[in-house]
Amino acid sequence: MNALLSKLPAFALPFVTRSLRGGRGRRYVIFSLILAFVTSVVGMWLTLGSGSLEQGLRTDLGVEEYEYEVERRSFTVLTHDPFEHQQAKSEVATLRANGDHPDGTYGQAYDLFEQGRAMLRQAALSPSPDPAHNQLHLQAAALIGDTSYNQYGGWDDSFAWHDAAEVRVLEAVLANDGIPQVGAYSSPLGVSDGLKLVGLFAGLLLAGFATVFAPLLVAVQQAQERHENTLMPLTGTALSPRELAVGLAAGPSFVIGIFAAPQLAIFLICALFVGEIFVAGALLAALAATGALFIFGAQLLGQLMGDKRTPGIIGIALMCLTCVAWLAGVGLLGSNEDEIAGFAAVLPHLGLSALLGEVFFDIPASFSRVFVGAFVWTCGAVILGWLTLNALARRVEGNGGVLLDRWSALIGALTCIALVNVAIPDLNHSEAFVRQYIGLAMLALPLALLLMARVPTGDGHPRMRAVPVPALLLEFGGWGVLHFVTVAVVFGSSISSLHPVALGWLMWCTAVLALIAIRIVAVPSKVAANLWAGFCAMSLTVGFAQAVFWAEASQPRDLGEVFAMTELSPVLGLVQVALTIWIPVSLVRHLRKSLRAIS
Amino acid sequence: MRVELENVGKTYDGDSWAVRDLKLDIQSGAIFGLIGPNGAGKSTTLRMMATVMTPTEGQVRLDGQDSNSDPLAARRRIGFLGDGNPLYKDMTPADYLRLFGQCFRMGKAELEAAIDETLTTFDLTAKRDTVCGDLSKGMRQRVLIARCLLHKPKLLILDEPADGLDPRGRSELRRTLDRVRDSGVTIVISSHILRELDDLCDQVAIIQGGRLVVSGNVDSIIDSHEVSRFVYELRTIEGHERALELLAGHRVLVEHTGESEGQKLIRMQVQGDEALMASILAELISAGVKVVTCSRLRSRLEDVYDRISADKVN
Structure with a gap:
């Protein structure tokens, strides 16, 4: 460990040493090796175990067929214990002796026997269009005997001769003379499948370490530094703010790295075994970029919020956020819908899940657009991670001012615009306005965050600070225009999307969103003001809906519909007009009252 | 450095x-x-x-x-x-x-x-x-x-x-x-x-x-900044209590009383100039207080600061 530490860069050494002090390093290594052992054992147990729990988990993971399908396909009753086995054997003996089962008696073998008999009846009554199947047809007719009796009714003459799988099932039934076999259940998977599952678990843990645990630990640590004001003495040392920011992240990340290293080795060995080392490399690259962005982002959050909220609250909030993001990503992957595959460009968890799945199992070809999204996200994450680190370094320096300069923010906005446009699906029925308007809705949060990074801050009282609100509004509006222009140039545009009323509502939404974002950063929060800001934020949905309403107009609209509430009642219409004017005015008044100057 | x-x-x-x-x-x-x-x-x-x-x-x-x-x-x-x-x-x-x-x-x-x-x-x-x-x-x-x-x-x-x-x-x-x-x-x-x-x-x-x-x-x-401070140390061998009574009738703030080398000691801040101190001293002597010494104390940094910063606290 000491040899490894001596190779660390000077800025990381103090914080890594701190994280490993007092024998912690040795304990972490032991725990990580235990975790690696557990990963391997659990993977192999899940693969080779014959219990109902393992079987259920395997079928849930989609690596094993459901038991009833296997039984039908092999025309064999699968038993899980000696009693069940004996029971099934007894049922089969009855069937062999009587050619049928007692009326009203249920049994696994009887049930399968009935399924086989129904299939034989269908095959016997359905002439095969393919002469190759004539023999099976005749055998089924011979075996079934009296074809006039139909216990169940229904479509007796509808055997699917064109379905090779059904024909194989019929062959299995015929091979056993319509009497099912009995066999003890055992896992259908072998050691090679086990390696896939072990690799999958190791990959999942790696993804969890990079995107959940490392950001969480770094954020909590940073919040703690801020909360207890222990960061200030570090800024007086021989480390630059950037080195300090990276070093502070390196400490907790190194601990996570100790746990991740054995998992990485397992993952790579398994990926090598299945011959998907290239995809595994792509996954690791995407994980590294995503992890770096999340770590620096969480660290910035800890730095900004550390003096307002306790580290525990920040940690819990982040944990919830990352868990929800992972659930959403894995859920979307499970849907396998081509239309949402591009969402990997804005929801990295989807792309990471898909890449991990692709290493050990195949992702449907129809979902392959997810990899384009994952690639674009990886590039975007590198850019956004760099910008976040710059912002973090400025904040750690503690000299106030803006977190991002104008050009950095512009690069961030362009990156977000690119990511969103890759994410939006190409729907046949969609028009340009859908991409323009839905894209703007998706961009609202990231662009608002970028705008927050452009608001000057400092330790002094807000009444001593000047915030150039008009310039910031113009900058924010400019990013929106960039999105509109990008879509128009790349995907085309429609005249209706540029309807003056639609654009008017869009401008209103842009201004209100920007004012709320500026207010959050520049002015101390109070309950009443926060409630009003929340109401203003909700009003954005109404304004945006009206913009879309006017943009998608295939026919000319009535000017009375400029304020949609007038359609419901003239009073409501008046209220809407008043609020439309008052909301931005109130936000500007609040900024003017709370700051020294707003221009 | x-x-x-x-x-x-x-x-x-x-x-x-x-x-x-x-x-x-x-x-x-x-x-x-x-x-x-x-x-x-x-x-x-x-x-x-x-x-x-x-x-x-x-x-x-x-x-x-x-x-x-x-x-x-x-x-x-x-x-x-x-x-x-x-x-x-x-x-x-x-x-x-x-x-x-x-x-x-x-x-x-x-x-x-x-x-x-x-x-x-x-x-x-x-x-x-x-x-x-x-x-x-x-x-x-x-x-x-x-x-x-x-x-x-x-x-x-x-x-x-x-x-x-x-x-x-x-x-x-x-x-x-x-x-x-x-x-x-x-x-x-x-x-x-x-x-x-x-x-x-x-x-x-x-x-x-x-x-x-x-x-x-x-x-x-x-x-x-010495000129502005008027703190005196008075040493007596008799009439200490009487001295305190008399001082209470003047614009004097007694900061400290005690004993040193067998003599009673009074440290006081006089709200006036040397003329006021001279008249107080004459009154003490005429009242029978046996004064050994009366000396003006040197200013401290705190006193200088107090004077300089008067009415200028941020």
Whole structure:
């Protein structure tokens, strides 16, 4: 460990040493090796175990067929214990002796026997269009005997001769003379499948370490530094703010790295075994970029919020956020819908899940657009991670001012615009306005965050600070225009999307969103003001809906519909007009009252 | 290390100035006290000296070199204890010193030797492996100052180091600073409690509203403001109680009464000039009080500060 530490860069050494002090390093290594052992054992147990729990988990993971399908396909009753086995054997003996089962008696073998008999009846009554199947047809007719009796009714003459799988099932039934076999259940998977599952678990843990645990630990640590004001003495040392920011992240990340290293080795060995080392490399690259962005982002959050909220609250909030993001990503992957595959460009968890799945199992070809999204996200994450680190370094320096300069923010906005446009699906029925308007809705949060990074801050009282609100509004509006222009140039545009009323509502939404974002950063929060800001934020949905309403107009609209509430009642219409004017005015008044100057 | 501040100014918002036109010249090896009320700009000035804050205007020179031309190199020669004195409570003093030594890019062998030496110097060897949260406040303060001196700086900057310390802790701090001064390190120390600095500093500067009011040697500053203080010490051998009764009828504030070398002693502040004191003295003698001596006391730094800062507190 000491040899490894001596190779660390000077800025990381103090914080890594701190994280490993007092024998912690040795304990972490032991725990990580235990975790690696557990990963391997659990993977192999899940693969080779014959219990109902393992079987259920395997079928849930989609690596094993459901038991009833296997039984039908092999025309064999699968038993899980000696009693069940004996029971099934007894049922089969009855069937062999009587050619049928007692009326009203249920049994696994009887049930399968009935399924086989129904299939034989269908095959016997359905002439095969393919002469190759004539023999099976005749055998089924011979075996079934009296074809006039139909216990169940229904479509007796509808055997699917064109379905090779059904024909194989019929062959299995015929091979056993319509009497099912009995066999003890055992896992259908072998050691090679086990390696896939072990690799999958190791990959999942790696993804969890990079995107959940490392950001969480770094954020909590940073919040703690801020909360207890222990960061200030570090800024007086021989480390630059950037080195300090990276070093502070390196400490907790190194601990996570100790746990991740054995998992990485397992993952790579398994990926090598299945011959998907290239995809595994792509996954690791995407994980590294995503992890770096999340770590620096969480660290910035800890730095900004550390003096307002306790580290525990920040940690819990982040944990919830990352868990929800992972659930959403894995859920979307499970849907396998081509239309949402591009969402990997804005929801990295989807792309990471898909890449991990692709290493050990195949992702449907129809979902392959997810990899384009994952690639674009990886590039975007590198850019956004760099910008976040710059912002973090400025904040750690503690000299106030803006977190991002104008050009950095512009690069961030362009990156977000690119990511969103890759994410939006190409729907046949969609028009340009859908991409323009839905894209703007998706961009609202990231662009608002970028705008927050452009608001000057400092330790002094807000009444001593000047915030150039008009310039910031113009900058924010400019990013929106960039999105509109990008879509128009790349995907085309429609005249209706540029309807003056639609654009008017869009401008209103842009201004209100920007004012709320500026207010959050520049002015101390109070309950009443926060409630009003929340109401203003909700009003954005109404304004945006009206913009879309006017943009998608295939026919000319009535000017009375400029304020949609007038359609419901003239009073409501008046209220809407008043609020439309008052909301931005109130936000500007609040900024003017709370700051020294707003221009 | 010699420290020069040349017309240094700092504004946070481009409009109001936390510090402006500050000119200081701190001689190498001196203990320099920066005095001022809360919000006067002391911390801002010290942070600029420590290069953790860039001046909006002017220059901070360390041994003649602009500190902001290479702040990271400058910090290797500076030990800075900022306001608030934060400490990692779950780290031992040795671990804490190691963290900061590595932040100053000290080599491993050099660092371990410096940790041992510093812990010994600050009488912390016995507490080497005790977590800082379990140390007394005075010991924690020693750890903090030890951290500032670990990398052998030539300039030690301490912002309100006695804040929150009990009298014993202050006494310990004073002894520590005396030791540091003996090693030739220049010390800049700020406080709004003047008694801490009175007999400790060679030079002081008083700042108010971000501007320098006066600076120089402590003695010369006191001498230059001597005229304004009228505190007298009266020694009597008889009639002490009578004297107190008579003084109560005049514009006199009795600060202290006691006994010294068999004589009764009264220290009092006279709300007037020498003529008033002369008339009081005549009255005491005529009333039968046997006065041995009546002497005017020399001003303290605190008195000078009180006079200068009258009606100017931020």
